[in-house]
Amino acid sequence: MLxxxxxxxxxxxxxxxxxxLLRAExxxxxxxxxxxxLTCFYQAMLALVWFRKGEDKTTLGAGFGVSRAxxxxxxxxxxxxxxxxxxTLHDALRQVAADGWSHVILDGKLFDTDRLxxxxxxxxxxxxxxxxxxxHRDFGANIQAIMRPDGLPIWTSDAMPGHLHxxxxxxxxxxxxxxxxxxxTLDLPTLADSGYDGTGLGIHTPDKxxxxxxxxxxxxxxxxxxLRSMxxxxxxxxxxxxxxxxxxxxTTTSPRALGDIVAAALHLTHFEYRHLPQTR
Known part of the structure; x- marks a missing residue:
């Protein structure tokens, strides 16, 4: 191997x-x-390379001098x-309201996985x-997310089976x-697409x-x-x-683990966007 x-x-x-974070753990x-x-620093590098590039874990481990396991x-x-x-979802909504945003946006996405x-x-x-x-005519996990009006995701859900709406x-x-x-309570309404039609007051969807x-x-x-413009x-x-x-x-991992993987990527994104209280 080269x-x-x-x-x-x-x-x-x-x-x-x-x-x-790894050191505290x-x-x-x-x-x-x-x-x-590996030290905590190089373990962090290993994980970030995987998140950033999506490389095969076996090959990635060999590059860092560790086994596949x-x-x-x-x-x-x-x-x-x-x-x-x-x-948590409630804490994320409180922070958006405290930051002065007028609304949040609800959306869902199918994250692609291998056939199961x-x-x-x-x-x-x-x-x-x-x-x-x-x-979508594909296998995957359904992840729900809440976004600020500028598009920054503030919260993501656990993984749900892809056949669910x-x-x-x-x-x-x-x-x-x-x-x-x-x-x-927070005067923070939600905007969503027609896939959420029938959710009730406070969640605004297009008229059919x-x-x-x-x-x-x-x-x-x-x-x-x-509604669509916002x-x-x-x-x-x-x-x-x-x-x-x-x-x-x-991903080739269990789709049930996708909720944690997306949540981990969300925290990395929050750090880079200075959305964390300790980085402001």
């Missing part, structure tokens, strides 16, 4: 931040000094530590692939309940075309135009995550 020099295009401060576990193959374990540790830093053998029973009583999305995921994870609370084929009234068309920036949220952290574009 080795070559490469550059990791992340700020050194981010590597040091992740290394600090090692102390909490009671890990003895000089018993790990050690590379998997080191990356899993980093993912768990980073995911634990993300705020897990099956479930559909509402029609038919056995289907649990992680297959008929809408966005509204079903939002209701199952009680995201809708938190958003109702934000609208009534009448079933009889008639054109929408002028007021309804104006409402839809205004919501469109929210589409940047997932693009910020997948564009920066390439490992999110396709």
């Amino acid at each position: 080795a070559y020099r490469a550059t990791l295009d992340v700020p050194r401060e981010l590597v040091q931040h992740v290394a600090g 090692r102390r909490a576990r009671g890990t003895r000094r000089n018993t790990r193959r 050690t590379a998997y374990r080191y990356i899993a540790e980093a993912v768990a530590v980073l995911a634990a830093q993300t705020p 053998a897990e099956t479930t029973t559909s509402v029609k009583g038919v056995s289907i692939d649990a992680w297959y999305s008929g809408k 966005d509204l079903t995921c939002a209701q199952h994870l009680d995201i809708t309940g938190a958003l109702y609370w934000a609208a009534s 075309q009448p079933a009889d084929g008639r054109a929408l009234a002028v007021d309804n068309r104006a409402h839809n135009l205004l 919501r469109c920036l929210g589409e940047r949220g997932f693009a910020i995550l997948t564009g920066r952290w390439r490992t999110l574009r396709h």
